[in-house]
Amino acid sequence: MKLNFEVDGDDFLLAGEASSQVKKVLKQLGVASDIIRRIAIAMYEAEINMVLHANGGMVDVDISPEKIYIVFQDTGPGIEDIELAMQEGYSTASDKIRELGFGAGMGLPNMKRYSDDLKITSELGKGTKVEIIVYLNREGD
Amino acid sequence: MKVKDICEKLDLSVVAGETALENEISTVYVGDLLSWVMAHAKASSIWITIQSHVNIVAVASLLNLSCIIVAEGAKVDEETVEKANNEEIPILTTNKDAYCLIKELIHLGIE
Ligand SMILES: Nc1ncnc2c1ncn2[C@@H]1O[C@H](COP(=O)(O)OP(=O)(O)OP(=O)(O)O)[C@@H](O)[C@H]1O
Ligand SMILES: [Mg+2]
Numbered sequence: 133m134k135l136n137f138e139v140d141g142d143d144f145l146l147a148g149e150a151s152s153q154v155k156k157v158l159k160q161l162g163v164a165s166d167i168i169r170r171i172a173i174a175m176y177e178a179e180i181n182m183v184l185h186a187n188g189g190m191v192d193v194d195i196s197p198e199k200i201y202i203v204f205q206d207t208g209p210g211i212e213d214i215e216l217a218m219q220e221g222y223s224t225a226s227d228k229i230r231e232l233g234f235g236a237g238m239g240l241p242n243m244k245r246y247s248d249d250l251k252i253t254s255e256l257g258k259g260t261k262v263e264i265i266v267y268l269n270r271e272g273d
Numbered sequence: 274m275k276v277k278d279i280c281e282k283l284d285l286s287v288v289a290g291e292t293a294l295e296n297e298i299s300t301v302y303v304g305d306l307l308s309w310v311m312a313h314a315k316a317s318s319i320w321i322t323i324q325s326h327v328n329i330v331a332v333a334s335l336l337n338l339s340c341i342i343v344a345e346g347a348k349v350d351e352e353t354v355e356k357a358n359n360e361e362i363p364i365l366t367t368n369k370d371a372y373c374l375i376k377e378l379i380h381l382g383i384e
């Protein structure tokens with residue numbers, strides 16, 4: 133099953149919409165709630181990063197019985213040093229954004245922690261691509 | 274314990290999400306940094322915060338939190354109320370601070 137979303141970079145209100153839709157679909161498909169939770173967290177962080185740091189972008193979701201594969205593609209400023217950006221606490225968020233409770237520098241670490249595979253490719257001035265995989269039927273569920 | 278019970282016992286005002294006051298409560302999480310909350314708040318928690326903009330609803334909804342208590346008299350935007358009604362996330366307001374609320378919640382037996 134394939135789903136596509138456009139994330140509006142100006143509309144703060146709608147941030148989280150794609151995550152919320154995907155969560156609903158996964159629930160209907162009967163995916164275990166702890167796995168849905170991990171996907172929701174990772175997706176929300178990626179989505180909100182596109183809004184806050186890259187003026188929006190596209191989300192492509194591919195759900196198979198085995199896994200969910202999500203691609204976030206934006207045409208924002210790009211990330212200069214991905215390793216640095218991945219560090220807990222690293223953030224370039226403005227004071228205005230921080231007042232709203234963003235900018236803890238925990239979004240990328242959360243994506244890593246809650247996904248099974250995270251890949252970030254970025255080119256300065258061109259944009260950033262974030263790919264997330266979460267397996268849907270891990271043993272033990 | 275349900276959300277409606279703590280509204281009554283802690284004297285909180287319900288500003289949104291009236292349809293979900295039967296939500297069961299597991300525990301409590303306090304925090305104002307959204308990605309921190311994302312990482313650590315457990316399902317069915319009460320979330321105490323002073324953030325009141327619309328993104329708190331997305332966080333609470335994605336994590337299946339039981340309700341949001343907006344503390345210290347922080348004003349809740351209209352968009353936030355509207356979205357919380359749609360997503361059925363109770364938002365409760367109070368002038369009390371997090372410490373006061375937690376003392377009372379512990380007193381009610383919420384761990
Ligand atoms: N899509 C993106 N485009 C450009 N820069 C990005 C993008 N995503 C992340 N970054 C950069 O990486 C930094 C770290 O991101 P991360 O999500 O970990 O923290 P944050 O968004 O600043 O704060 P938080 O997620 O805790 O609210 C950001 O501050 C920003 O500089
Ligand atoms: Mg972030």
